[in-house]
Amino acid sequence: MNVIEVKHLTKEYQLGALTTIKDSLLNTLKRLQGKPVTERKLFKALEDINFTIEKGEVVGIIGTNGAGKSTLLKHLARITTPTSGEVIVSGSVAPLIEVGAGFVKELTGRENIYLNCSIMGMTRKDIDAKIDSIIEFAELEEFIDTPVKRYSSGMTVRLGFSIATSIDADILIVDEVLAVGDLAFQRKCFDRMEDIIRNKGKTVLLVSHNIRQVDRICSRVIHLKEGRVVLDADASEGCESFYRESNDKITQDAEKGGHSNIQSTGELELIDVKILNNEGNEISEIDSGGPLTARVRFKLLKPFEFLELYVGTHRSDFLYLSVANSKDYLSKDSYEAGEYEIEYCLPSFPLSPGVYSIRFAALTNTGRFVFNGESLKTFFIRAEPGRLMNPAWNILDLKADMRLIG
Amino acid sequence: MLRAVTNIYTYRELIVTLALTDIATRYKQAYLGVVWAILKPLALMLIFTLVRSFVGIDTGDIPYPVMVFAALMPWIFFQESASQGVNSVVAKAALIRKIYFPREVLPLVAMSTKLVELGISVVILVGLMAWYRIAPTATIWWAPLIISYAMIATLVVSLFGSAVNVYYRDMGQALPVMLSLFMYASPVIYPLALVKEKLLEQQAAGEWSNIFYTIYTLNPLAGIIDSFQGCLLRNEVPDISVILPGLLVTLILLPLSYLYFKRAEAYFADVI
Numbered sequence: 001m002n003v004i005e006v007k008h009l010t011k012e013y014q015l016g017a018l019t020t021i022k023d024s025l026l027n028t029l030k031r032l033q034g035k036p037v038t039e040r041k042l043f044k045a046l047e048d049i050n051f052t053i054e055k056g057e058v059v060g061i062i063g064t065n066g067a068g069k070s071t072l073l074k075h076l077a078r079i080t081t082p083t084s085g086e087v088i089v090s091g092s093v094a095p096l097i098e099v100g101a102g103f104v105k106e107l108t109g110r111e112n113i114y115l116n117c118s119i120m121g122m123t124r125k126d127i128d129a130k131i132d133s134i135i136e137f138a139e140l141e142e143f144i145d146t147p148v149k150r151y152s153s154g155m156t157v158r159l160g161f162s163i164a165t166s167i168d169a170d171i172l173i174v175d176e177v178l179a180v181g182d183l184a185f186q187r188k189c190f191d192r193m194e195d196i197i198r199n200k201g202k203t204v205l206l207v208s209h210n211i212r213q214v215d216r217i218c219s220r221v222i223h224l225k226e227g228r229v230v231l232d233a234d235a236s237e238g239c240e241s242f243y244r245e246s247n248d249k250i251t252q253d254a255e256k257g258g259h260s261n262i263q264s265t266g267e268l269e270l271i272d273v274k275i276l277n278n279e280g281n282e283i284s285e286i287d288s289g290g291p292l293t294a295r296v297r298f299k300l301l302k303p304f305e306f307l308e309l310y311v312g313t314h315r316s317d318f319l320y321l322s323v324a325n326s327k328d329y330l331s332k333d334s335y336e337a338g339e340y341e342i343e344y345c346l347p348s349f350p351l352s353p354g355v356y357s358i359r360f361a362a363l364t365n366t367g368r369f370v371f372n373g374e375s376l377k378t379f380f381i382r383a384e385p386g387r388l389m390n391p392a393w394n395i396l397d398l399k400a401d402m403r404l405i406g
Numbered sequence: 407m408l409r410a411v412t413n414i415y416t417y418r419e420l421i422v423t424l425a426l427t428d429i430a431t432r433y434k435q436a437y438l439g440v441v442w443a444i445l446k447p448l449a450l451m452l453i454f455t456l457v458r459s460f461v462g463i464d465t466g467d468i469p470y471p472v473m474v475f476a477a478l479m480p481w482i483f484f485q486e487s488a489s490q491g492v493n494s495v496v497a498k499a500a501l502i503r504k505i506y507f508p509r510e511v512l513p514l515v516a517m518s519t520k521l522v523e524l525g526i527s528v529v530i531l532v533g534l535m536a537w538y539r540i541a542p543t544a545t546i547w548w549a550p551l552i553i554s555y556a557m558i559a560t561l562v563v564s565l566f567g568s569a570v571n572v573y574y575r576d577m578g579q580a581l582p583v584m585l586s587l588f589m590y591a592s593p594v595i596y597p598l599a600l601v602k603e604k605l606l607e608q609q610a611a612g613e614w615s616n617i618f619y620t621i622y623t624l625n626p627l628a629g630i631i632d633s634f635q636g637c638l639l640r641n642e643v644p645d646i647s648v649i650l651p652g653l654l655v656t657l658i659l660l661p662l663s664y665l666y667f668k669r670a671e672a673y674f675a676d677v678i
Contacts, residue, residue: 013676074675078506081672095505102501106431118423119505 003171003203004053004076008085011046011071011227045071047227049085055170058197058204060218060235062211062242064249067224069207073173076205091170091203094120105149109140109159112148116160120167130166137188138162158185165192172196175207193217215239246353262373267304268362271297271339273377275358288381288397292349296360296376297341305334306365311344314374316355322346323359352397355380410664413508421511425518432519443523444530447478454595463596468639469538472531476635477594479527480556484627485589487520489582491564492571496578499678509671510664513564517557524553531638540639548637548644552630555649559626559656566663569670572678592625598632598648626652 046068053059061069074080075087077095102116113134117127135144138158148156165172174193197204197217208214214221214235221238223231223245231241262270276293277283286292296311309330312323324344327333344358357378362371381397414421433439454474465473491513495502498512535542563581571577593601604610605619622628629652633644 079503080675093506102505104427104431106434107427111427111430115423115427118420119501119507121417121420121507124419124423 002052005088009049010084012042012083015041056201058218060214060221061207063224068227093171094167094169095173109144116163134162171203173205264371268371269299275379289350292346294344299339308363310361353381424515428519444527451475472534477631483524485585487517487560488563490516492567492581493578495568543641545637552634556630562659562663565667569667592627623651
């Protein structure tokens, strides 16, 4: 049985500011006279979306920022109306689109429970029956008769999550709210979500950037991009499609490159910087954990009796990752004027997928910078399909062993 | 329209909870609490009584303070619930962006809170009537009916006004100003009997007098205030000729106002 049917859903928003009364009166007048009116530009947030969801399905909606995920959820929750097309939802909907949206700060926790539950359509009798379990889950027994304005932010979210998941609706809509509170409470949230999904047979729509979470909870994934459905498939295939899109984004970012950030006295001229593979061909992409070979060519315009050369890597936010100093590797420290090429080799560059850059610096023995450059060459590491993509989870992508002992 | 009524019934608990919340938050940190609710009609009554001692307004054998208080009750109920109703949707913008519920709940809630305040001012009216030794009569049973009529008249204004206010905030600013001027076009400071006497009996505006009188009674508040005073203080059944023009206006505008609200409602979340 279909609980959600979306047919040719299109939603347009007008760009720019709201017109004044004067403008809309003028527009009405022009329309009456049959003259063309000044229209504001339209932006298609959703374009021709079609899908159906059956009872009990758990569907993840994924996509980059601005793909239209939240707009889609707003239609399913009946908060807004399509420009064209149809959204048919049979059954009650509990939107968890931002926990605690309906809190009135002046009221106590208990009063807010009654208020929020009745906004979600619960009767007073139902609320009376559930209020104790809501308070218990939120771990707020002590503070429940204190106004919410005196709550810490963690207490507020806990109460919000507890209320929202207690609503007895047929369809649950969850927009990135699973991770609330401290680690212990997050654990509880996950358990409760899984309980709702697995044991209560509810239809759940989950929007998240955390692909691992989507992969874990959902049976099906709808991948949105620029307001269109790119893919509607089972979870693993959908997540894979999302990885590909993320890689494209990384590629684009790498191609745009960071603007090089160079300070130079003019005594040293940079010619070029290259990343090479084993065959000696120039590349812009390496494997995580694979070797990194960078070559820096430069020209000295005058002789130096002592010169230290540094080559290193940094992240796009200028966190310095690695560096090698010529003093430690080369016996030579005085240079004639002329062209040189220096190679920097790392047998393994075990970083997580993302965009990285090469830096290069030259110092005299007094510590004076002759040359200091960042973002001289940008390269990137692609995500392997199926592997963890959340950049917040790790910086290093180290090979590891894990065993179950006992 | 039928769906409107069932909607209201389904969401009655929400209306009650929101109204109680509104009342609670308004007076929660105020020392005088709900006393503030009756301060406005009391103060206005005193001012009008003072003014009347200079200009002289004939109210027959009923003392002016009671008369004016009985007029102020439905008037302030109408004025305040319309002014608040117009801003009610915008005030709950956060909810509207996040959760669905029929949005007409909000103007209704604004009206319900004012209904409670109206109830509180009944206490004052009873006190005044006892002071001036006016005994209630059987016609008192008309009072709830008249208040229901006032509620409908309020909704005509607040449904339309609150929907417009989402798009143009001018409405929320303009309406309270317009309403306070409108008070002078309603029989609050002076009784309707005076208007009747001037226009119908003395024909003060010449051949236009009867037309002017009908125009005056097109204002629903004219009928509401006069019959409210009548049934409480003068032992009178509402005069149909006074009620009818305003009632017709209200009944014609109510569905239009509601339909406009429902059409605009679909885009509240996008615009608000």
